[in-house]
Amino acid sequence: MKYNTRNIGIIAHVDAGKTTLSERLLYYTGLIHKIGNVDDGNTTMDKDIQERNRGITISSAAVSTQWKKGGNIYNINIIDTPGHIDFAVEVERSLRVLDSVVAVFCASSGVQPQTENVWFQAEKHGTSKICFINKMDRIGADFFAVLKDIEMKLNAVPMALQIPIGAENSFEGVIDLIRMKALYWIDENGETIVEKEIPHDYFSNAEEYRMKLLETLAEYDETFFDVFMNTEHQITIEMIMETVQRVCRSGAAVPVLCGSAFKNKGIQPLLDAVVTYLPAPDQLADIQGKDPKTEEVIEWKRNEGKPFSGIVFKVVIDKHMGRLAMLRIYSGKIKSGDTVQNVRTGESFRISRILQMQSDKTLSLEEGKAGDIVALTGIKDAKTGDSLSSVERPILLEAITIPAPVIRVSIEPKTNGDEKSFGLVLAKIQEEDPSLVVERDQQTGETLLSGLGELHLEVTLEKIRLNHGIEINQGKPKVSYREILTETRIHREKLSKQNGGSGQFADISFEIGPRDSNEHGLEFINMIKGGVIPTEFIPSVEKGFRAAMESGPLKGYPLESMKVTLLDGSFHAQDSAAMDFEIAARDGFKSAARQCSPRLLEPVMQVEIQSIEEHTGAITADINRRRGIITSIDEKSGRKIFTAEIPLASTFGYISDLRTLTSGRASISMKLSHYALVPDFIANTLIT
Structure with a gap:
């Protein structure tokens, strides 16, 4: 019997049924013996009081479980991530350490704004994906419309491995397009699956979608293309499954399955797909990091033979066990009592215990090895994104991106x-x-x-x-808010102080203004020639401007972006130090930025509202009242879908206002779209 690991995240829009699906995954893998439901507030993954009361996931829960398939036992680490945009950091830090995701879609709502958000976050990390179209029993469920949605909105290539038998109240089971069999769940808990021949009236549809699947595989896999084009070759089930695995892992196309988690239908085939098509940690590209001292790039295989390395993706403060550092191990292994180093602080410490998380329960482990997700106790000062490594061979891994607050x-x-x-x-x-x-x-x-x-x-x-x-x-x-400079100026700043003994001296001439591109942050161009400012002082000038951007000239809000070109300057052989040039840059910014016609920027949210036809007039008028711009109005399953861009300042209390406006018949979701200039009539009230 061989052991194999899969590290998966469950991502989706609010209310697509992620937590219900996670609950079923744990039930069928035998980790829990009673199915919990979000509506009853008794799910394994949502343990927080608020999560139960609100019926949403707030913090990502980690749990380890096992699934048996074909004589092998697979260890599956599942992280159920929040669907709400306000908890984007939970999704980001989970995706950073996961190898693959199961993206859950509601069969009647399809691809929603937050689905797009988390999908593209997963794309950024190069994560393999499987789609599960959930809630096939819901009114308005349309599997084929969601397939089209995945293609159009997510720019992905969906490969249906199943099609549903019926929809809404008549959803009965699924047709497995690889094995061309109909699967039915006949008992209430969905544990017994009956395999039958495909019903006669579904046969031509099944054949059509099987051919689409084979054509997609042939398009994205050369080996399969040769077999597909050669009529003498028999295409076997094994051949199709191996090709789906290759195509899924390459990210060229995504397998799509369907079911109803709430009705206990479609979960076992999803678990089979997770262990069959998604990659094990050692099948992924080598890890890349840097030597903290030399900055030299290090590449390691993700196996136990290499030195230990891992990343802390979350810190949890537990009332019984104290501080727990949630760790993804990328290479090597660790045991209790081992000494490891926090690469950020350079400090070494001893690991007290290694724990495996079973949602709210924990299990002590002898050791943690490459590919595992564990919790460590006895780790002081560890923060989200810290790299831990062996003391002998430190490696700094890429940190976790934390979005800026709005x-x-x-x-x-x-x-x-x-x-x-x-x-x-x-x-x-x-x-x-x-x-x-x-x-x-x-x-x-x-x-x-x-x-x-x-x-x-x-x-x-x-x-x-x-x-x-x-x-x-x-x-x-x-x-x-944020600030931006809208004009360019040239300025000279001179720092010259004598206070007995060595003094302070720095002299810089620079051009300051907006960036030519839409990039964020500081664009710093060094035009110094002939050593009028020594090379070693230039980084200090850049550092000074970067620090100064934290507090803009209007109201002290951070600057979104800025371009500085260092043109000229001078130094004093005895009195000049790096710090003097940093101070000169900060002072120069304060003086010059005010002359560059600074303006305020405000966060603008992309808002999606779903409602019924009769409230269209009221919703449109309300969006206009909030300084919003409607970008599209669509119709789906008899509901109107408004997409609009609305300044964040106008969205406070929007959820409860909208409920009142539509008698509770509308739903709303928001995500940060971009920052835009604040209109003068509002800016004047903010700046006074």
Whole structure:
């Protein structure tokens, strides 16, 4: 019997049925013996009080389970990620450490905005994907429309491995297009699968979609193309499965299956597909990292023979076990008692225990090896994105991208007695969720909490109240604006101080203004010739400008982008130091940026609203009232779908307003689209 690992994430839009699907996966793999349901608030993956109350996933849950297929036991690590845009960091850090994903779609809603978001996040990481079209029993379910949606909206090539037998109330089972058999689930818990011949009235449809599958495989796989074109060759089931595996792992096309997780139909074939088509960790490309000292690129095979390396993708503070660092091991192995290094801090520490997560339960392990996802205890100061490695051979792996917050709120404890613990709790929640930023307003002395959306902040404040017993007063939500320069100026900045002994001297001349491209951040061009400023001081000039961008000239908001060209300057052989040039750059920015006609930028959200025909007028008028622009109005399954771009400042309270406006008959989802210039009539009220 051989052991094999699959690290999978479950990604989807809110309410596509991710958590229900995860629950069924755990039931059929034997990890749990009773099926939980989101509506009943008793699922294994959603353990948090709020997750149960709200019926949504907030933090990504990790669980390890096993599936038997063809005499092999497969170890499957499943991470159920949130579907709500406000918890995008949870999805990002999960995708960073997973090898493949199961993308879940609602059969009646199809591809929704957050599905697109997480899909393209997975694309960025080069993650293999399988699609599962869920809720085939729902009113308006249309498997073939969702296939088209995947193709058009996600720019993907879907390969249907199954087609449904019936839909909505008459959904009975699926047709396996590889083996050309009909599968039916006959008992309530869906454990017994009966295989039958394909019903007569579905046969021609099944043949048509099987041919589409074979044509797709021939198009994306040379070996299969030769067999497909050679009529003498018999195409076997094994041949098709091996080709699906190659095409899926290359990312050229994605296998699509269907079912109804709630009705316990279609789960076992999905588990079979996960272990058959998705890659094991050692089948992926070599890991790449850098030597922290020399910056030299290191490439290692993902096996146990190489030195240990791993990445901390989450920090959880458990009330019984204390601080747990969730770790994906990429190479080598570790045992309890081993000493490892945190490459970011350069510190070494001893691992107390290695645990396997079974959602809210844990299992002690003797060792963790390449490909495993484990939790470590005894790790001080580890943050999300930290690389851990062997002390002898440190390797710095690519960090995890944390999105910038777009909304903030002022907070304070209701009672003075909670003041001390309030600070500790804020530090703790920031450790667990790095997309939260806590800062003090220099002018007012208020504590400001920034996050990725209204729901994100609401959930965080509720967590402080429920988990830590601290009641909080909060101000109105405020938008995190940004600033931009709209004109270019040339400026000279000279720093010259004599204070007895060695002085300070730096002299720089530079051009400052907007970037020519739409890129973010600082574009720094060094035009210094003839050593008028020594080469070793140039990085300090760049560092000074980069630091200065954190606080713009209008209201102190960060600058979205800026271009600086260093033209000329001078230095003093005794008095000049790197720090002097950094200070000159910061001071020069403060003086020059004000002359560059700075403007405010505001976050603009892409909003999708689904409603019924009769509310069209009210919704359109409301979008216009919020300074929104409608980009499209579509119709699907008898519902109107509005896509619009609305400034974040106009979306506060939108969810409850929309419910009132449509008598609860509309749903809304939002994601950050871009930053745009704030109109003058609004900017004037903000800048005064």
